[in-house]
Amino acid sequence: MNKKFVSPNVVEYMVNKLAALGLLLFLMCSYLLLATEFDLYEFTEYLSNLKIWGLICGYALVTTLLIDLIRYRWIAFTVQTGVLLHCLAGFIVFFPFMGISFFSVIAGAVGSLCAFIYAFSSYLFQRKKKFLWVILLVFPLLLSVRLYDFTSKKGWTVEETNSSFSAEFEHFNGKHEILLSLKKGEKVTSYLSFTQIDEGGYGYHILDHNEEYVGIKELEESEEEGTQAIEFNAAQPGVYKIIVTGDELKGKIDVNWEID
Structure with a gap:
């Protein structure tokens, strides 16, 4: 794998990861809007659960940092392997809390899909850097939307x-x-x-x-x-x-x- 995937510049590296996270959140929020039939009050109520969103973001960032650390310090592997490791991390996270069941498998499949989007987006933004700053606007936009009462x-x-x-x-x-x-x-x-x-x-x-x-x-x-x-x-x-x-x-x- 080309080592430009992780920039030696820490700021650029973190911007890349946050942009990938922003794109994932944008897609998740788009799904929520469709699922709530564009009920903005219900949508903002979902956004207001900061603990859940914090866990999602925190787990994504910690996981990707660990995978990149392993890749560049100890074991070199391809982009495809890195994406698969992200998907595996997204899949197994539910089992310690939900046990092995039909619902945990479904939740794991959704988590794996989200992890794939995140890992692929991070790689994509290394090649399309002009989209980074646009996607980063997702965070202040979501924070401002959730503060408005659509009752x-x-x-x-x-x-x-x-x-x-x-x-x-x-x-x-x-x-x-x-x-x-x-x-x-x-x-x-x-x-x-x-x-x-x-x-x-x-x-x-x-x-x-x-x-x-x-x-x-x-x-x-x-x-x-x-x-x-x-x-x-x-x-x-x-x-x-x-x-x-x-x-x-x-x-x-x-x-x-x-x-x-």
Whole structure:
């Protein structure tokens, strides 16, 4: 293999790897857009899971650095062998977590395909360097897109008190945040009721002051159909969020809470 594949210039080498990663992320995001039928709110929710994206990027970069280190320090092998090693790394990563099963094989096949795209892109950008900087724009673009809230509301009518929230709407696709200022150790019991007129979907979750998911305890459902009682505790003081979500939903949402 031609040793120009890895530039002696560390900056140029890392730019190449980041550009290849940017192209992979662009293709993955294109697939997500198609899979969500261009629902920009759902798309940005996928982008907001920084832990998953960080693991994907980190694993890709560490793997390719190790393969290149082996290639140029200890064992010389061809470009084709390097690509195969990337594919193998993308395939086996799921087995320690999922075991050997049909689903882990499918996940491994997808990981192998992503690894192939990444390794091939890195090689391609060594020959087509003018595309490097264009592809690198993917990172700031994705960061800026995920910060925008694409929630859409139509006919949105709200009634609020210190311990309740109610909204009626003709259309709701996205999220709405209900803010609770809590002291350490306070317990919140909340009753969430969703009245669904159309076939849209709905859901809810709790975030703490660090935008981390809060564990909740589901209590026995109310006798009233569609009402769910939940309970959670404030591990630290701060502003917590009860987030209700709608997926092309028409109807009404009622949320009541008690703080002890």
